[in-house]
Amino acid sequence: MKLVDQLPELLRQMEPQIVSWRRHLHQYPELSFQEEKTPAMIADILRELAFDEVRTGVGGRGVVGVLRGSRPGAVVALRADFDALPIQDQKEVEYKSKVPGVMHACGHDAHTSQLLGLASVLAKHREQFAGEIRFLFQHAEEENPGGAIQMVEDGAIEGVDAVFGVHLWSMFPVGNVYISAGPIMANVDDFVITIKGRGGHGALPEQTVDSIVVGSQIVSSLQTIASRNVSPLDHVVVTVGTFHAGDNNNVIADSCRLSGTVRTFLPETRDLAEQRLIEVAKGTAALMGAVAEVEYDRGYPAVINCDKESEIARQAALEAFGEERVLPMKPVMGGEDFSYYLGKVPGAYLFIGAGNPDHNATYPHHHPRFDIDESAMLVASEVLGRTALRYLEQHQS
The missing domain is CATH 3.30.70.360 (Alpha-Beta Plaits)
Structure with missing residues (x-):
């Protein structure tokens, strides 16, 4: 069985750990350009997974992990951000922020955890793919000039052929995937x-x-x-x-x-x-x-998804979730420094629905009661994993 077909079950086995990572990060958030414990935790996990390379302090506070397959091939990068916001957490949950006036009110704790979950799975099955998957864990997305441009300037995507990222979105129903080519963020x-x-x-x-x-x-x-x-x-x-x-x-x-x-x-x-x-x-x-x-x-340039890479991501999502759950993404006027990666290499940025009234996940991003349905993390991990493997398969040397 191909690795891409094993992903759903392998990620389900990782779900308790992914949720645990997310809740830990939610309790101990760190503001943009002040991240210390978060990147240290990420680097420790990647080292435990025996990544081929783990770079810290990239662009200041970013972390880059390199995972090489069994034979040469293309290089695809996957990105997650990990900074929090200066907002007082008003949720009444067991994983409520323990840092006064600081909380993860945009889902970056989940972005990091779901990418670590995917990293854990792929690290144990690296012999099943060709090429390189580069994991970009980025600091300071929330505050201009942002961490992306600093990581780019520090060589984080040198040699990368394509880059992909996702954003969990509490305003969309949990489990849906949204992707379109062209302008997507302002x-x-x-x-x-x-x-x-x-x-x-x-x-x-x-x-x-x-x-x-x-x-x-x-x-x-x-x-x-x-x-x-x-x-x-x-x-x-x-x-x-x-x-x-x-x-x-x-x-x-x-x-x-x-x-x-x-x-x-x-x-x-x-x-x-x-x-x-x-x-x-x-x-x-x-x-x-x-x-x-x-x-x-x-500040940040517009996020403009590339045609070919958007279609690769869309097909990967369709394979996993079908047409009813893979929908076009209308442009939003929010901003994202993922645009700096797209200014250097082709790629695409997707949105994953994470809203669910049954989990009290209905508040907008940057709201003091913001939360997500944590099952969205598995959807995001699978979409990113399938996209990366599909890209590497299509671009073998």
């Missing part, structure tokens, strides 16, 4: 607008330039980028997430600060949105007698 840019007016007494507005009024006008005007500057057939989101000004109720603030995010897919739309945001902010402020300073920071 460009992620951030901005800060500082408005300088002229403060004064709240009873004498004519002597001031009210920075709060100017800021409010800018917030409203920025929405015209989507409604009047970009085609309705294109995608753009401009969100102002913070607005800080003033200290007293009878004082007109002399300055205020806005910050937010811009999400797009097309490069030309990204350029246009940046240009118009700066023009709108500065122009509106000048019109009202104030000055606006704009800091604009380009």
Whole structure:
């Protein structure tokens, strides 16, 4: 029997360990660029599995494990992230975070555990495939500039022919697989607008330039980028997430600060949105007698799945779960630094449903009560395993 056909049963045997790893990581989360115990745990497990190579500190805090088959062949990389978020865990479960103000609210604990489970299975059956499977355990996905670009710069995917990754998604029913070629996640840019007016007494507005009024006008005007500057057939989101000004109720603030995010897919739309945001902010402020300073920071590029690799992953999922559970993925405006891997080698990024009301797994990502149906991890492990083995089989030397 081929290894790919043995995967479901082999992974089922690993399920208690995968769940145990996930719950341990959930109890002891670590923030982006502060990960220490998590990568150490990952490296120890890979060494116990007698991986051919285990590199630590890749790009700073990442871990790369190399597993070579019985004979030469292609090189395929599988990626998982392992950082947490600065959110207080509000779930009442036995594996609730024990770190105040920090929790895994996006599923990265599960991403790591399910990839370790697959690594455990493949390490024991390496004689059954040709080529190399490279396991990328990445730090700091949640915080720009992100760990992916650092790992790429540190050689994590040198010599790799294709790269694949998955994201568990609590908004989708558990067990479904979602995959499409083309744009799948957005460009992620951030901005800060500082408005300088002229403060004064709240009873004498004519002597001031009210920075709060100017800021409010800018917030409203920025929405015209989507409604009047970009085609309705294109995608753009401009969100102002913070607005800080003033200290007293009878004082007109002399300055205020806005910050937010811009999400797009097309490069030309990204350029246009940046240009118009700066023009709108500065122009509106000048019109009202104030000055606006704009800091604009380009973050993660869009995740754009490659055609051939997406089809390989889709066929692998179809083999395992059938047409009813393998569905097209509509683009989402969230961001992912998996895009940096795709900027170097072809590949694809998939979504796995992990939501289930019966397991109280209905809250969105980054919510303080976020959780998953843990059975989704086996689905993710199997899809990644089948995809990697299918790719290696199709690209034998």
